[in-house]
Amino acid sequence: MQVAYTPAEIAAIVGAVRTTGTTALKIRDIASLALAAPGDLSFLGNAKYRAQVPDCTATVILLPADYAGEPRPDQVFLYVENPSVALARLCARIEQALWPKPAAGIHPSAVVAASATIDPTAHVGPLCVIEPGVHVGAGSVLQASVFVGQDARIGEGCWVMPGVVIAATCSLGNRVRLQPGVIIGSDGFGYEFVQGRHEKIPQIGTVVIEDDVEIGANSTIDRARFSRTRVGEGTKVDNLVQIAHNVVIGKHCILCSQVGISGSTTLEDYVVLGGQAGVGGHITLGKGTKAGGQTGIAYTTEPGSYLNGTPAIPYLLERRLQILHQRLPDLFKRVEILEKGLEKSSR
Amino acid sequence: MQVAYTPAEIAAIVGAVRTTGTTALKIRDIASLALAAPGDLSFLGNAKYRAQVPDCTATVILLPADYAGEPRPDQVFLYVENPSVALARLCARIEQALWPKPAAGIHPSAVVAASATIDPTAHVGPLCVIEPGVHVGAGSVLQASVFVGQDARIGEGCWVMPGVVIAATCSLGNRVRLQPGVIIGSDGFGYEFVQGRHEKIPQIGTVVIEDDVEIGANSTIDRARFSRTRVGEGTKVDNLVQIAHNVVIGKHCILCSQVGISGSTTLEDYVVLGGQAGVGGHITLGKGTKAGGQTGIAYTTEPGSYLNGTPAIPYLLERRLQILHQRLPDLFKRVEILEKGLEKSSR
């Protein structure tokens, strides 16, 4: 970290109810109890690590109010109501200090079409390209080298990181956060097989990203064949995820890294997919469906399903089958013994 | 969509044989019969949806000539020979209207080496970088922020979208379409293990993309160790696909999203790989080989193979084994019963 705080400053930020110990050191980093060293802040976020506190040499430790024990020399204990909440509050403060929101305005190296409307409180960073008819809303930040295609629309308070491409006519809601290298609005993958060749089906739809969505680095979201590919409010998408054309994702879903969703599939609200899971086309995952990493889902699921494996089956059944699968050598032996036994008994 | 058509304009575009009904509304979007609303165009592409037509409130519906029924007030029926073909014709027209080909010329913000030859009918958009010795052919479009490395060659009528990297000496044929973020010509992944370290093997080959190929967003194609990595004519590659060094892909193949092909493997013509399928190195997939999503192929396949699963086996066998796998709990019980029965009978 490029910031430094005194224990007193941290006590104020986290709202400490009590302080013991003294130090002249400043805090420059955060680490777990097991790894922290002088100059670090650590925290007792989970009671099961309580025994690690006496051996921890962090300069400041956030502790629950009921923690009994004395700090080392040159160490400060800060007692708070909830160390995890206190840490989150501190981290949010550090985040603002590390990466303050850039000033409003358009960098002179950006290439901005005359017909684009950029809110005066928005920031368009260096070497961005903004095509005709684009709208960028209040307080939004296009950090650097962002491409926004014609007639695309970016809401308020969005943060678009370097190298992102938002293709023509796509739209972002408010407070959308796109990590570097995200592609919104690439063509859907659609062809007709005609006389031995794949003829392209025009992809003239668009992509709608609703409020408070976050998309991870280098993920790709294709535009619809027609109408809209949609990512619902509050949904969070990790890195290198593929969302195909005409997919509709509900609200508050979680898609872990390298997930792939095939075309025209619907995810209802609160779906959670583990890393590298794959979902077939033209199906619906019912509300709250959960699937483990690398799961392959080819059929519509009931709300609340919890699945694993390829092909996806209920989680507990899949685990039971895995155990039986690993007992196959034993089963083959048992059948062989039975065959010999039957042979003998029938002689 | 950012375009609007009257029903009469649409009738002309699709070549309607007959029209019934009237409306003052213009058409601004396309939707399925189930989802369409006033202002939309819909279509009866498949006879099985015929019963949805009377309830559909689309302003214009494309119908087969034999459809019997009357439009609602403020609704127009257009009768055509084949509604799907009519829709494709309309979409192609809309695509041209939405995204007309940019004018020829080099944007002043592009950085173009003096020794590059850019056809006067080509378009080099804002903030592109064109290194020495590059050739860009007639009518090709480099949309924005495209990097073309030294001595690379782009054919005629190509469309290269924002953020694409075409590294040194690689070549594109004619009418190649690269979606945003594609990387052509990154180094192959080759190392020698020498005295506990991985020493890099120079990757001095190149990549050849033949005519009419399309590559999806953020896909990566490595240059050869020496000679060429090749993607054959008419092959279509989806998003986030990895093609390793010295891979040779035949003509008219389909590689769905997140497929990975390991080094020096050959795909003969008309191979189709489902999403997230993985193919090992130094093997050949015979002509027309098909594999389901998430399949893992480690061995050379016969022409016409249809595979599924990891390790890949014939599709029907894999499905049968999956069914038996799910009957393992029953099988274990049956063997237990047999063991008890045999014990009893041998007493």
Next chain:
Amino acid sequence: MQVAYTPAEIAAIVGAVRTTGTTALKIRDIASLALAAPGDLSFLGNAKYRAQVPDCTATVILLPADYAGEPRPDQVFLYVENPSVALARLCARIEQALWPKPAAGIHPSAVVAASATIDPTAHVGPLCVIEPGVHVGAGSVLQASVFVGQDARIGEGCWVMPGVVIAATCSLGNRVRLQPGVIIGSDGFGYEFVQGRHEKIPQIGTVVIEDDVEIGANSTIDRARFSRTRVGEGTKVDNLVQIAHNVVIGKHCILCSQVGISGSTTLEDYVVLGGQAGVGGHITLGKGTKAGGQTGIAYTTEPGSYLNGTPAIPYLLERRLQILHQRLPDLFKRVEILEKGLEKSSR
């Protein structure tokens, strides 16, 4: 290739001990014995291909000193101690000729903050963005359109290819090579589920890439929640790989394409993961652990483990289980026969 050498020049580069044959042709490409044509150089790298030499029409062939046989007309045999080493030496020379290191200096189109320190021997190419507080070390090359966020640090002799994003505060050691489109320092994927919504956990840590690391095209490495995500010295990462927040990767590991590593997991030194393998969070892969393609690892592994399958189990056991799995139809039949036999014998 864009270079051409005479046989005499090649003999000098590779240190040939003897030469037979003559030709007026220059060498413009390299190919295997089976594929080489006039104008190519080929090589007998493995004794098992010895029978291919007489039929090979390459203009120059690198041969071991003990090879007996005569060149064709217009063909030159170069005898060397070790043809593979000779080829590597030639390729390294060709690489330098093809892609000489660009001259030191900052391209006028780059946007470089006044407070950044760029070593005078470094190269900052066209349309790069360098934010305040960045350091770029001696001899490093930022090729084009590279983004380096505030206070990031790039060591000496690095090569950063077009379209790479190195986010704020991240650091590269020396001789690090980043292929195009790599993202270093995107936010980790961390949320708290509060009242039906996923609240973002600030990701205020950083990423440390140690010396001699290479990262493949469009791979993504997330910054830590706090402290550091780390990639150890000499580790090589292929294309489209995901490394999540707080992952610690040891020295000299190999991560093949499309691998995904979940958060807070540790890979000890010399781990090797096949393509599309997935590793769960908060576990440790012991030193030298190897896993096949598409393996899914959810638990900590012992040093030297060799795993395959999902869930990952020892390689040989997994192969044995696969064979038994494919014999399930037979097993079901055998059990049925046993059941009939027992029924009969108990009558």
